Amino acid sequence: MEVPTKLKGKELFKFLVENKDDIIYAKKSAVKYSEGFSAVQNKIDKDVIVGKADGIDEVSEIKVRAIINTTNLVDSHKDLHIPNIWKKSLDENKRIKYLQEHEMKFDKIIADGDDLDVSTQTYQWKDLGYDMEGETQALVFDATVKEDRNPFMFKQFKNNVVDNNSVGMVYQKIQLAINDKDYEEEYKVWEKYYDNVANKEVPDSDGYFFSVTEAKVIEGSAVPNGSNYITPVLEQAKQETEPTENELKNHAIKEWLDIKQ
Numbered sequence: 001m002e003v004p005t006k007l008k009g010k011e012l013f014k015f016l017v018e019n020k021d022d023i024i025y026a027k028k029s030a031v032k033y034s035e036g037f038s039a040v041q042n043k044i045d046k047d048v049i050v051g052k053a054d055g056i057d058e059v060s061e062i063k064v065r066a067i068i069n070t071t072n073l074v075d076s077h078k079d080l081h082i083p084n085i086w087k088k089s090l091d092e093n094k095r096i097k098y099l100q101e102h103e104m105k106f107d108k109i110i111a112d113g114d115d116l117d118v119s120t121q122t123y124q125w126k127d128l129g130y131d132m133e134g135e136t137q138a139l140v141f142d143a144t145v146k147e148d149r150n151p152f153m154f155k156q157f158k159n160n161v162v163d164n165n166s167v168g169m170v171y172q173k174i175q176l177a178i179n180d181k182d183y184e185e186e187y188k189v190w191e192k193y194y195d196n197v198a199n200k201e202v203p204d205s206d207g208y209f210f211s212v213t214e215a216k217v218i219e220g221s222a223v224p225n226g227s228n229y230i231t232p233v234l235e236q237a238k239q240e241t242e243p244t245e246n247e248l249k250n251h252a253i254k255e256w257l258d259i260k261q
Contacts, residue, residue: 001026003078009207013180016208020176027210028171031218032077033102060147062157066098067128068220069139069167074202074209080177080193082213083137089169089216090118098143099221100153102168110153110222111143118142118217125198132198139167141220153222166223173214179207 001022007015016023071081090096097104097112121140125132147154156162177193178186186208193211194203203209 010180013178013183013186013207016176016178017183017186024174024176024210027077027079027174030170032169032171032215033166059158062145062154064141064143064145064157064162066141066143066162066165066220066222067138068141068165070123070128070136071138072134072136072196073198078202078206078209079174080197080203080209080211081215082193082211084120085212085215086120086139086169086217088172088214090120093217096217097219098141099168099219100150101223102166102219102221104219107150110145110150111141115144115146115149116141118220134196134198136198139217139220141165156222162222164223164225166221167217168219168221169215169217171212171215173212175211175213177203177209177211179203 001019003012003023004015069081071083071085074080095112096116096118098110098116100108100110119140119142121138122135123138124135128136128138145154145157153162175189176186177189179190179194181187189211190203190208193209194200197203197209
């Protein structure tokens with residue numbers, strides 16, 4: 001069920017409370033994917049090169065640390081993810097995948113299995129390159145991106161053009177928060193979580209949000225834009241590989257020509 005955008009204030013709160021069960025049921029009934037949103041460029045230097053093969057910049061694997069989702073931020077769905085939202089899911093699900101744009105297809109997998117480590121890490125917002133106070137618990141994917149697994153995405157990471165990620169998940173526990181004391185139950189939720197919201201201008205304008213305290217993670221994806229825009233690729237490292245015989249020969253010829261010149 002969609003929340004009518006024309007409703008404001010008391011009329012909006014009345015609609016939300018009267019239809020709360022249906023709205024929450026709809027949110028919990030489908031896999032939640034991100035929609036388009038104005039992304040903010042990641043301000044952290046991603047080009048961390050840890051190894052080259054005798055000056056030959058040819059690699060077949062790249063190590064990537066991707067921030068798939070962050071808590072304490074009201075996203076474009078008006079959802080606020082609460083710290084430890086993924087704890088139960090990460091304990092139970094060992095088949096999470098890193099995908100290209102939420103497509104669960106063999107040729108769209110970026111990394112999984114031994115090539116993917118999924119965890120949560122606590123960051124200050126400023127550690128992620130954003131001028132906001134407070135901290136967030138991030139869903140982190142440490143992935144080995146291999147050229148032979150997904151050549152297209154390998155090229156995107158190699159060129160440092162991947163700067164946003166998104167999570168595919170199913171909500172398990174949700175509450176409605178409203179900034180109105182006339183709605184006692186919803187106002188208690190507001191008071192419980194509001195102080196930790198990083199982008200307070202959003203709930204201040206809307207007067208409500210949905211707090212999500214548990215969600216089942218299915219996958220994380222590299223996307224052009226996500227509904228939670230603070231989901232950058234923090235760093236990536238080109239992995240040292242042994243040069244081929246032809247590469248060594250060409251490299252030696254180039255060095256000899258340089259010396260002759």
